Amino acid sequence: MSGTEPVTLVVRGATVVNADWQGRADVFVSGETVAALAAPGTPVPGGAGAAEIDASGLLVLPGGVDPHCHVGFTSGDYTSLDDYRQCTTAAVFGGTTTIVDFAIPRPGERPADAARKQRDKAARGVCDSALHGCVVEWDDTTADQLAEMSAAGVRTVKMFTTYRGESMADEDTILRTMKTLRDLGGMVVIHCEADHIVSDTQTRCAAEGRIGAGHMAATRPELAETASVAEILAIAESVGAPVYFVHQSTAEAVELVAAARRRGVRAYTEAVAHHLVLDDSVYAGEHPERFVCCPPLRPRAAVEALGRHLFTGEVSTIGSDHCCYDTAQKEERHHDVRVMPNGLPGVETRLPVVFSEYVVGHGLEPTRFVELTAANPARANGIYPRKGAVLPGSDADIALWDPGARWRVRAEELHMATDYTPYEGRELTGRPVTVLVRGRVVVRDGVLVDGTPRGRHVPSGPIPARL
Ligand SMILES: [Zn+2]
Incomplete structure (x- = not known):
C-alpha cells in the first residue's frame, strides 16, 4: 500500500x-x-x-468485461430495446462491470461521428463502458477518421463480411482498415459469415418454403463461417495486422484461428455464451424465433466441440453478443429469418450461465473463467489491468x-x-x-x-x- x-x-x-x-x-x-x-x-x-x-x-x-454488447442497436427495421442505463443495470446484476458496445454508423454517417455519439452515452451507465467503432466503406477520409477515433480511445473496429447493403464491407475495405489500425495500435474485430454462401443458401431455403425461424440453422451454414474466417485470416497474415473474430460458433473456425496464431498471426477467438450452452434443437421447439441469432445455434456435437476449446486455450474471450429484442419483435416476422431481428438478450446471464455450465459442470478452473470473461476481454480492448483484474x-x-x-x-x-x-x-x-x-x-x-x-x-x- x-x-x-x-x-x-x-x-x-x-x-x-x-x-x-x-x-x-x-x-x-x-x-x-x-x-x-x-x-x-x-x-x-x-x-x-x-x-x-x-x-x-x-x-x-474482477467484475466481468463483456466484449460484445449491443445497446439500443438498430439493424434492418428493428432497434433493440435497452439504453445504457438499462443495459448496465442488467450487467451489474449479472456480475459484469464493463460493457463494450458498438458504434455502427447509419447509412451516410461518418464512423467517427457514430463513435463520438455512442461514446457520449457512457455517462448514462451504472458501470463503465468501452466502445468498438465500425467501418463499412472506405473513402479518402477513413484513415483520418480512424486516427481521430483512436486518439479518442476507440481502437477496435467492427467489420462484417455479411449483411450486404447494410454493414457488410468488401475485402479491400477490410484490408485497408486492418493496415491503418495496425499502425495505430488498434485491431479489427470481425463478424465472419461469407455473404454469398449465406444469401444463396437462404434463396434456396426460401424456394423450398423453409425460411421461417424453425429453419434458422439451415439458412446460415457452418461452411459460410469457416470460408470467411479463412479469407480474413489470409488478409491479416498478409498485412501483419491483428484480428479478433467475434462469436465463433464452430470448432473448425476456432481451429483455423489457432493454427494462424501458431504461425505468428495475432488472431483471436471470441465465443459467446449462447453458442457454448444452447444447441439447434430449440429451433424445433415452440418458440424458435426467440433463438434466432447470427451465426445460429449449432448441433449439440458442435457445441461440445466448441466448449472443449475453452480448456485447450484456443478460445480467447467469452462475450454475450447481447441484443435486447422482446418476444413481440421476435414474433412479428418469424416466418422469414431474412427480415426478422437477430440476436439474444444475454448481458446479465453471460457469467452465471458459463460459470454453471463450465466451472461447476465441467471443472473449468476459476482462474481460466476469469481470464475468458474479464481479463482477456479487457486485454483485447486495451483496458487491462484497469479493468479485468483485482490488482x-x-x-x-x-x-x-x-x-x-x-x-x-x-x-x-x-x-x-x-x-x-x-x-x-x-x-x-x-x-x-x-x-x-x-x-x-x-x-x-x-x-x-x-x-x-x-x-x-x-x-x-x-x-x-x-x-
Ligand atoms: Zn454482435
Whole structure:
C-alpha cells in the first residue's frame, strides 16, 4: 500500500480469483481503485474509517468485461430495446462491470461521428463502458477518421463480411482498415459469415418454403463461417495486422484461428455464451424465433466441440453478443429469418450461465473463467489491468460471487429490457451476490442499492502484442 490514500473499504474473508492466480486475501480499496491485496486479517493502516464487507465463503472476481454488447442497436427495421442505463443495470446484476458496445454508423454517417455519439452515452451507465467503432466503406477520409477515433480511445473496429447493403464491407475495405489500425495500435474485430454462401443458401431455403425461424440453422451454414474466417485470416497474415473474430460458433473456425496464431498471426477467438450452452434443437421447439441469432445455434456435437476449446486455450474471450429484442419483435416476422431481428438478450446471464455450465459442470478452473470473461476481454480492448483484474491500481470493480448458490433463471426476475430469456427455467449453480463499481457497492445481496449513472467511457490503449 502506498499509504498516501486512505483505505475506504475492505473486503474480508474471500478467495480472490484473478486470471493468473487465486488465493485467500483481503482486498483493500481506496476510493475508486484497489489499493492492495493483503494477508487475511491484516489491520487497516491508520485504523478505523474503512467500511468492511464480510465475504467469507465467496469468491472475489474482477467484475466481468463483456466484449460484445449491443445497446439500443438498430439493424434492418428493428432497434433493440435497452439504453445504457438499462443495459448496465442488467450487467451489474449479472456480475459484469464493463460493457463494450458498438458504434455502427447509419447509412451516410461518418464512423467517427457514430463513435463520438455512442461514446457520449457512457455517462448514462451504472458501470463503465468501452466502445468498438465500425467501418463499412472506405473513402479518402477513413484513415483520418480512424486516427481521430483512436486518439479518442476507440481502437477496435467492427467489420462484417455479411449483411450486404447494410454493414457488410468488401475485402479491400477490410484490408485497408486492418493496415491503418495496425499502425495505430488498434485491431479489427470481425463478424465472419461469407455473404454469398449465406444469401444463396437462404434463396434456396426460401424456394423450398423453409425460411421461417424453425429453419434458422439451415439458412446460415457452418461452411459460410469457416470460408470467411479463412479469407480474413489470409488478409491479416498478409498485412501483419491483428484480428479478433467475434462469436465463433464452430470448432473448425476456432481451429483455423489457432493454427494462424501458431504461425505468428495475432488472431483471436471470441465465443459467446449462447453458442457454448444452447444447441439447434430449440429451433424445433415452440418458440424458435426467440433463438434466432447470427451465426445460429449449432448441433449439440458442435457445441461440445466448441466448449472443449475453452480448456485447450484456443478460445480467447467469452462475450454475450447481447441484443435486447422482446418476444413481440421476435414474433412479428418469424416466418422469414431474412427480415426478422437477430440476436439474444444475454448481458446479465453471460457469467452465471458459463460459470454453471463450465466451472461447476465441467471443472473449468476459476482462474481460466476469469481470464475468458474479464481479463482477456479487457486485454483485447486495451483496458487491462484497469479493468479485468483485482490488482493494486485496478478500478475497484468487483463481483462477490457465491459459487454454490443454486437458482433457476426466470425472465421476470432478470433486469434486461425484454420479456424473455433463452435460458428460461434452467437451473444454475453460482451467481454474484454483491457487486462493486469503482469502489461503490451498487448491488448488495442481490438488490440494487445504487443505480446512479456514473458511467465513464474507458479509452482503449494500444492492443497488446499477445492476450
Ligand atoms: Zn454482435
